[in-house]
Each structure stands twice: as C-alpha cells, then as structure tokens.
Amino acid sequence: MRVAHKIGLTLVAASVITIYGCGKKEEPKQAAVAPAPAAAQAEQPVTVKIGSAGPLTGEIAHLGKDNDNGVHLAIDQANEKNIKIGGKPVKFEVMSEDDQADPKLGPTIAQKLVDAKVAGVVGHLNSGVTIPASAVYHQAGIPMISGSATNPQLTEQGFNNIFRVVGRDDQQGPAVAQYLEAMKVKKVAIADDATAYGAGLADEVEKTLKAAGVKIVAREKTSDKATDFKAILTKIKGRAPDAIFYGGMDATGGPMLKQARELGVKAVFGFGDGACTETMNKLAGEKNAHGFICSQAGLPVQAASKSFLDAYKAKYNVDPIIYAPFTYDAANLLIAAMEKADSTDPAKYLPALQSISYDGATGHIEFDSKGDRKNAEITIFTMKDGKLAPVAVVKGGKSIKFDDYMKEAATAAPAAAPAMAPAAAPAMAPAETKK
Amino acid sequence: MDTFIQQLVNGITLGSVYAIVALGYTMVYGIIQLINFAHGDVVMIGAMVAYSVIAVLAGSGMALPPLAILAIATLCAVPVCMAVGYTLERVAYRPLRNAPRLAPLITAIGLSIILQNVALIIWSRNPLAYPQIVETVTYRLTPNPDGATITNVQVGIVGLSILMMAGLLLLVYRTKLGIAMRAVAQNPQVAGLMGIDINRVISMTFMIGAALASVAGVMDGSYYGIAHYQMGFLLGLKAFSAAVLGGIGNLGGAMLGGLLMGIIEALGAGYVGELTNLCHLSGWSDALAQRCANDPHLAVFGSNYQDVFAFVVLILVLVFRPSGLLGERVSDRA
Amino acid sequence: MRSYLDVRGRPALAWVGVALVAAALVALPWVLAGIGTAWVRITNLAILYCFLALGLNIVVGFAGLLDLGYIAFYGVGAYVYALLASPHFGIHLPFWAILPLGAALACVFGVLLGTPTLKLRGDYLAIVTLGFGEIVRIFLNNLSSPFNLTNGPQGITLIDPFRIGDFSFATTQQVLGNTLSSPIKYYYFLLAVLLVVIVVNLRLQNSRIGRAWEAIREDEIAARAMGINTRNMKLLAFAMGASFGGVAGGMFSAMQGFISPESFVLVESIMVLSMVVLGGMGNVFGVVIGALLLSYVPEVLRYTVGPAQKAVFGRTLIDPEVFRMLLFGLALVLMMLFRPAGILPSAVRKRELQRRTDGG
Structure with missing residues (x-):
C-alpha cells in the first residue's frame, strides 16, 4: 500500500512536470536550481515523454527493435x-514498451503509456495489436502514429488522433498491380498466406488488375505456417499465367518461389x-530468386534521406531493417506538430498534426481526414544477381522509372538528396509474422 | 491430365514423408497404447541437426559430393533423435506407465513445448534455409514439354521411404528384437514372464521411431528447402491422422495411411476450389451469376483449407471406422 | 485458508475472514490504479483466464477428458459477441442478450465435437480436440468468402463495450469524487461473474452430476455399471465447459473492442491447460490460483529475466517470452511427475492419483 502510494505520488509529480510544467505554474525545484535573474537562460528543461510501442521480445523482436531505434x-x-x-526549453524522453506482438496485450501496453502521461505515441508494429490499442489512445486523447501497421481498418474506425505514415495494404496493392500491368502481362495468378497483411494486399492487387482488364486465372490461399505449396502451384501451372503475385512474408514466399521453379x-x-x-536469395536459391519484383511502401531504406541513413548507421552500427525511417518520421512529426502548436498538450497540438x-x-508527409498518409509513394524493386535494386516509384497511380525519379528528386531538393546507392540495399532479416 | 499426374506425384512424395513419421506413432501406440505427442518435434530436431551439419560441411570448403554430405548429416541427426526419443520415454512415459491416462499425455505435451523452445534458443526463430546442395534434375513424365515432371529429390524421397519401410518390416518380423516387440505389444506382463526386458524393448521402440523421424526430418527439410522450430507440429498431427487412417498399431496401415494422406492433401488443395465452385450453380440465381461474372473463382472452400483435410479425415475415420483401413483391433472404449 | 472461510465451523472468525477478503477484492483496483491503470487491465485479463481455466477444469478436472482445443469455444463466444455488437453487420444487441447466445452456440459446438469423439479413448479425444481447435481457427480466418461472415484475418473492429442503459463500461466517469475508469468498471463486473462461476463450480462438484463425472473419471466401466449414462454425462461436461469458454470469449471481445483469429491459437489452449494442471485438476480454488499465477508470470518475467540476464551475461540470451513457454512446459512435466494433483490438491484427486502411481 505504502509503496503503491509513493509510486502514485511520483507519477503525479512526473505528470505535473510533464503536462503543466510548460504552462504558467512555476516548479519550486526549478526556482531553487536556477535563481530568478538567470532563469530565462538556464531554465530547467521540461520533460516531454514520447511513447514507443512495439514487440521488443518474441517472434518479430528484431523489427520491433528497429522501429524503436528509429x-x-x-x-x-x-x-x-x-x-x-x-517559451520553455523542452527535453524529450522516449518511453519504450514491449507489446510482444500479442493482440491482448495491446490495450494493456497502451494503458501503461497513458498512465505515464506520454504526450504522443509512435507505434505499434502489428495491425492486430495496434487496432485494439488505438481505442485506448483515443479514449485518452493521445495522438498515435504507427510506422508499420498497414491494415486499412486501423484508420477506418473514425478515431481522429490515430495516424500512420506507412502506406495501407490497399495503397500498396494497386502499386504492384500497376507495375505488373505496365509489364504487359495478360494472365495473372494470385495467392496469399491468409493473414491480414497478405490477404489484404492480394485482394487489392486482384481488384486493380481486374479493373485494368487483366485476366485473373487463379486465386489461391495458403497459410503463413505452410511449407508445401506444390499443390496450389501445380494448379496455377495448369492455368499458364504470365505472372504470379503472392501476398505474404519471405518465410513462405521464398520456398514458394523455389518450388515453383x-x-x-x-x-x-x-x-x-x-x-x-x-x-529471399537464401530461401529460394539465388538462381530462382533472380528476376522477381516486389514493392515497399514509401521510399526504400536506401532512398530514405542520406542524412537519416548516416545518422542511423552511426548510432546503431547496423542498417535499418524496414520500418525505422517511418517511425523516425513519426516521432519527428509529433515534435513538429508540438512546435507548430507551441504546446505539448495533446489536445492542443492534435489539430496541428492533422494539418x-x-x-x-x-x-513528403501529409495526412488525409482519416489519418492515412496522402499520396504515399511505393517503390518497386527487382532482385538482380542477389541484390534488390529499385526499378520504379509508383506515386499517385503513375509508375516512374527509379532513375528518373531520383533525378527529379535531386533537382527538386538537393539538400535531401536520397542516397544513390542501390548496392547498399538493406540487409533485411526475415520476418515471419507481422502487421 | 498433366495437372492431375503432377498432383499425384506431389502427393506421393509428401505422403512418403507422412508415412515415415506415421510409423513412429504407430509403433509406440502398438506397444504401449499411448500417443507420443512429442513425435512431431523429434522430426523437427532431426531436420535442425541435419541443417547445422550440412551448413558446416557445405561451408567448410571440403569438396564432398552432395550425397555424402546429406548422408553424413542424416547419420548425425539419427543418434541425436534417438537420444531425444529415449529421453522422452524415460521422462514422460516410463514413470507414468501406471498412472491415469491423462498424466503421460500432459507430460508429453510439456516435453513438446520444451523441445520447441530449446530448438528456438539453439537455432533461432527464423526459418532456416536448407543449403541447396543437391542440384535438382527434372524428368518429364509425359510427352508434353510443359507437362508433369518428377525431380531427382522426389525420386530419392520415395525410394528411401520404401527402403526404410522394408527394413522396418524385416526388423519387426525377422529379428529377435522384433519378436520381443510384438510379444510386448500383445501382452506386456506375459512377455515379461517369458524373460523379455520390457523396459528395454519399449525404449528401443521409441528410439527406432525417433530414428525414422529424424530421416523424415531431413527429407522434409531438403525437399521443401526450409526448416523451422514449429515445423513438427502440423507435420506430426497430419502423420498421426495418417496412422489412424491406416489403422493405428499396424505398420502396413501407417504406410498406406501416409501415402493416402499425402494424396488426399495434394488433390484436395488442387481441386476443392473447382469442386465447390458456386459458379456451377449460376443458372439457379441471377445474383450469383452476377457475382460470378466478376469473380469466376467464387468457391465455398479453397486451398486455404488444405490443413483441414487431415483433421476431417481423422474425425471421419474415428467415427465410421475407428480401426482404420487395415487395423484389426477396434479401439477399446476405456 | 479455507478453514478461516468456513462459515459453519467457526462463524465469528469466518465472517471476519470473508469480510476481509471481500474488502481486499473491492479495494484492489484502486490500489492497482494507484500504481498504474495498466495493472487493472492485467488483472482483468487474469480474471478472464480464471473463467477459461474453470471452464476447462470441468472437462479435464471433473470429467477427466483432455481437451486441447478449448480456445475454439472462447473464439466462438468472442465472434458471436463481435458479430452481434459491431458495425460489421450493423447489429447492436445489448450484452446481456449476446452473452447467453455465445454460451449457447459454444455449447452447441461442444456437443458437435463431443458426439462423434466421446466414445473414443482419452488420447484420441485429445488429438481430435486439438484438430478441432485448429479447424475453428482456420474457418474463422477464411470465412470472409464467399460470404463475409468473420471478415477473415482482418478481424472485426469497433466492437461495442458493455452498456447498461446510459452507463457504458468503456468511458471514464466521476463517481463520488473518484475517477471510475473503464478497466475498473470491467474489474467489478468480472469479479462478480467470477464469484458466481466459482460458486457454480463448487456446487456442481458436489452435486449428482459432479459425482457422476468423478465416477467416470475414475472408472468408466464401473460408472456405467452403476447406471450412469456415461455418454450423456461426458457430453454435459463438454457442453458446460464450452459454454464457460463462450461467455469468457464474449467478455474478451467487449473489453478488447477488436478481435481477429490470431487471438485464438493453440498456444492459448496450452496456456489454459497449464493453469488447470498447475493448480490441480478438479480443484476449483487451485485452478483459480493456477490461472492467476500464470497470468502474472509474464509480467514478472519481463522485469526479472531480461534485466537479470543483462546483468550476468551483458545481453539477453533467452527472451522472457521463450522463458515463459519453457516454464509452461516444465510446469506440465514436473507437476505430472511429482505433484500430479496440483499445487493445491483436491482431497479425492490426491488420494486417487497417489494410489494409482503407487499401486498400478
């Protein structure tokens, strides 16, 4: 009881510093440390907590850690x-919480962050966890930006404080489809791993291709734990498609590619x-992997701003895996909105974040009314001799060759020129389940 | 027709792996009337150990022929799995042989969880890509250049399975150990009175089953090119269903059941979509016809139910013919 | 402890004991909320697991039938609630109407599963239920086509919280100067239901039905000879266990506000089984303690295993999550080998398991 009481008091104290510290109230401690005359210069900074939630342990901890690093x-x-x-100097502090990619822990972790009175949250990683957690943030009125949850349902709930900087499954799907279409394929077979991510993606690819008049000759589903794809591949082979799209992770995509060949x-x-x-090279064999195409939401890691890449590498001594640039942007967005609104009070800076x-x-990042990213770029890669090389950027329904896009970007904003090194493609760890 | 033949080839290869794993279930069941819940995880351990050995040998720069590497890997995996099998029996089954039925089942589930998580700690959570050391050679089965094919790996798997089954039959019906095993299976008390060391025979049974499982693990790993710490779970369940289908406790039944299960799965996944396609019924309803115009693949079931087939077979067999296809004993009702 | 709560034996002392426990339970959420409202949520999940464990205990503990697909009933209950109280179909029934429906449907599933399999031996039953659990999950995951029933792997969002008139469980209110947050409201609701469930279980255990189950568990043939309709009794155990799971699922749905098939995987079934085994099969209070223990273990491990390894080895060698699974596995093995009647053995079960292991 006593201990609990103490902790409670500490929390209250912390929250006073966090939330009201920036307002009119003078902290007695500050006054003691920095006496009146010098106060304007040497003022004790106000601590603002930013939550970072994702799986730091478990199946996809490496992706969670990557997000947290960002x-x-x-x-x-x-x-x-x-x-x-x-008018006060601010010191930001990250509060990292582990949701273990477990949906039932989502609300609990969200509650922990709300209890700690964070000013905003970056997270979570999986859509399955993010959606139940978002309700808690919504209740508390704390803005949340996910850098990796792609399930469309997240922003369809009508919560005005929930955002994402990554493209939705139904934005990414059309992009791949458009690229396939540009390759002049006539018959396409589509398969997915029956997860929210894989199925969502495959459904969108199907929709877009159908609208473009491409014939879908087979629509198959497997599971994210499967190893035997020969049955469905044999069926697909019988329909002689020009292209096969698979919505799923590398853990199943690789073996599928191998078995197909x-x-x-x-x-x-x-x-x-x-x-x-x-x-994919390891899972499918380098020879089999050569020539497949794939998409990534947003600009690729190697096309992310060079300054980010360098800073990340310098700090962690590894390359970002997938979503670190997104969570990096998400955190920066929160800060930018606070600066713009000149307040760390969630209720006050939320409108600034929305606009x-x-x-x-x-x-470039802007949010639409749902909290999704407007006009998110999608990059198309191809596997070339064991390395992923970007071939095109799809933006606003148009597919632009990657080299052209880079030239354009270089002339438009030389300061933020993306790294021109496809060879420095990210060393991506395999991810089994996610989102 | 090409598609059908290809599905059969796929099914028979998969079925051979199931058959080998099913043998392990059936042997243990035959002798102590218990299901070895952790058997699937023994398969996984076999695949994992072999993976490590292959990775080391293939990466060492020694110019060993691929088949030699595979053989060495299998020879390393077999003793490890036999040790695991022995431990399973000693820890989970022997102390509880006279306890209520529930007890050894629960212990075995516990051991299965432990095996998986130990494997996770040793080999990580990531799917391991089996090094592709054997160059795949494809043989055409039909004159059609795009038609059904069979690869050397598939031929190898089916051939090896047949050899192992033959070896097992010889062991059970032609050796002293085999006689002892059959005696214990019939009546352990009387077998004990006849001077048979029951504990030793039961241990041997577990170890033989585990050895078969390890070979199955290597076959599965090199066929699909992937190994994962949870791979044993579904494989084990399906192999068990295969053993029940064939008649649990019956060696021939396990082989037949395994093959059938593989074929059912391959054909099921390949054809269920067409069989349950609602668009055949378009004439009955205009609304349906409209949906079908937009989506000709509108089916009640699709390949996404591939994993369900084994369980459905299991339940059907248990309801309509609990003794399985070849089993004589009716499952007792205790 | 129970002797202190034995009202008939020593009335005065017992009532004091009961009052103290009651007061502690009522005060608990406020104390926890003092540390952090997150702890109230963790406690709510723990109570939910108590329901599940008590439901499974009827099947495994009372009747001696090993059910490895128990989480399927939980899933059925959760989906019934989600479908009837969300914008998915635009239906918004009140929770007191849906919970019984969920229980009933789970019960039907229990009977459906039980009918063909109950005449089989225990280990077949275990594996068939395991398969059944997977089948239900696969169906939940794929029933988005041709007719969108479950919305597939995307799950169902915006599920209604419990609501009585204008009193919603999802919002925060000021009551008598205190902040009554959503988790605290759910806590009191769950606690009330838990008490009812415990009483039902205790009464059930000592009823005709309970004794019939016990007889079947001990010796089915003898039980049948005594005139017990073993098939019906087993079905009843299955159905009752399933309906508890269904109710728990409905509550999970409402508390979570979002469900998807990934919440109803085999690991959950195993976790509930571990709770029952650890607490002592057939022992109502033991099972509750087992459930609470294993629900808090992950939280405790998170603050101990990781930091401890960092201190000793300088990095995390074994994830707390893996460590937890290892503990579950070990708990199952060690409990069966050394303390088959659980940490709080029920008297009968203890005697019985003792005799069996000794004599044979």
Missing part, C-alpha cells in the same frame, strides 16, 4: 536542437514488402 534517433536529434515550446513454372513472381528482402505538411526521411 524513434530514439529522432528524439536524440530533437534534444540536440534545444527546442523551445511554450522446380515445377517448371516460368511466370514472373511479384511480392509485397513482406517478401521484399534479400533473405501538418512535413518533409521526412520517407518523403
């Missing part, structure tokens, strides 16, 4: 800039971002 990097950089909000299937393979990794226009590591 947030930490953004916050460290912001702290170096000595930002002032409401063993069966003598010659069609071009297309994948979403879950299988857009170099692990923000920001150039981040993953390109």
